[in-house]
Amino acid sequence: MKQILPQGVGATEFADALQAFRKVVGNEFVYTGEALSGYADPYSIVADDDAHAASAAVAPGSAEQVQAILRAANQYGVPLWPVSCGKNLAYGAAAPRMAGTVVLDLKRMNRILEVSEEDGYALVEPGVSYYDLYNHIQAKGYKLWLDVPDPGWGSVLGNALEHGVGYTPYGDHLAMQCGMEVALPTGELVRTGMGALPDSNTWQLFKYGFGPYLDGMFSQSNFGVVTKMGIWLMPEPPGYRPYMISFQREEDLEQVVDILRPLKVGMVIQNAATIRSLLLVAAVNATRSQYTDKAGPLPDSILRRIMADQDIGMWNIYGALYGPPPVMDTLWTVIRDSFSKVPGAKFYFLEDRKRENDLLIGRADAMRGVPRLSEFSFINWTGGGGHIGFSPVSPIRGKEAMKQYTMVRDRLHEYGFDYMSIFAIGWRELHHVVELLFDRRDPAIKHKAEDVFRLMVREAAAAGYGEYRTHLSFMDDIAATYGWNDHALMKLHQTIKDAVDPKGILAPGKSGIWPARYRRSRP
């Protein structure tokens, strides 16, 4: 495996930096050569396989070691790319934005420092996965639920920092974060919120402390390495009832979204409910070749066959009720009556979905915080394993949802891809997460996927839709769309970057934020 040095760093400085890292963590936790294969982007969409290649990786075991590595990186000018569990798969996994960057792998920092059953929180290090925290809670018998995203092997801390979401009422992970410890790029350690008060006993209880609220600044950014984070956990409710509602027609999406908005904003729908498209649900149990060997958009006859085979709709809501049974009964009455206005709507509880691997079974676990990997099944639809998420945000309005749906569907069909998506309902917004599936071994398909993705970014921005998260290869594209007032926000990001990271060593290019040293010649 060839080694790609970071731009602007000579071989001698690089070797000296690795030697300094070895002094901090020991030889066994500095990786080069073949040991770097685990840091490659498993779904790289761009033609250049080296575009996001790491030059080395270093795995500290403590915040003190992180500080020491940052100081050494400053001394030698070597850029670092922090990752927690490295499982941000559809967005680049553990690979760095800029080729040659050294991955700062925080996987060894995997201690669950505290869980308070009484107050409902955990304090964790970056390497703690959802599986780790879930197993710990189960082993201790705490009456607490965590909130998990679809794949359960990711980092609790990393997912919150990337603005990830889950599916219980605590689904907005960054909103449920409380208190951070952060190593700044120059090596100083700070604690945010109440954590700045020596001997504080409210670090994980009150987010804001005194003065400016800074925690958000360390999310999707390159302003610091978060070494500890508090996360609120949901007390186990006295009752739980997952449900599914299917809708038969494409055009039902508009009415469904308009019904959903007041139910969600008014908290009748308690959790982060999702509307899933036909093929995304179908792909959990079937493959495309079981229905056709022809390329191109699936005809209506096949779509109807899939719906009948799996007893699913063109659109499918997955949600859950939480609370004492009388409360759940009342909420369900309102929800059922509201959606009954959509002709052909069908309602299901878990006991109605007997088929092995039915998606509601997996969703039932996800919506009560049990980590799984079930959602990966959809990659079998076309085979080839690659997928990236195109994730524009809109108001929770039926017309907006239909506009986004038709825009994206038509483009994907034009380029030969199937439309598969989730509309995730937040507090006031609709995340339209479109899964673009491609064969990661087929350069021609990858090229098409890259082209259509960039086109959709531009078209979405022109229509007023911005992405909330993206793959490494598109960070500059997305950042450029947030350009109001002559890119005033990016200028502010750059001002902060230059202040906290004067040598520009931390995560160059993250979210389109480049340090001064690479701003003019960014790769």
Place this chain on the structure above:
Amino acid sequence: MSGSGITRRDVLATGVIVTAALAIGARAAAEAPAAHIVDIMTFYDPRFPQARSLARTLPRASALLGVGGDPSLLVAQLADRRERAGLRLQGVTTETIPFCLEQYIRHDRDVRFESRRLNRDLFAWSLDFASYTP
């Protein structure tokens, strides 16, 4: 769904696939220190009729275990390094299973993983864990 009625073309195609499955199985077996592999679990995807017969051709495949596309339980069982010492997992399944296994073990240096695509839907794969070293 398709899948009913096997044609001559299917039989010929299956022949090619069996050869590929045998090749990956044989190669993995040859590279594994036999003494370390004390237990073999062989999986197939019951949704695909071919998967069962192909899985039977893998080395030392005895009892076959059905697994759909959901890797959750399989991956969860691998958490304990002591329990997985000397274990081989192998199978003929859809891609989710080998993909997730590969991602799960990608920082482990004491495992060997191989995977090969057999047709549009199915993959033959094997995953060997070395002895446990505390």
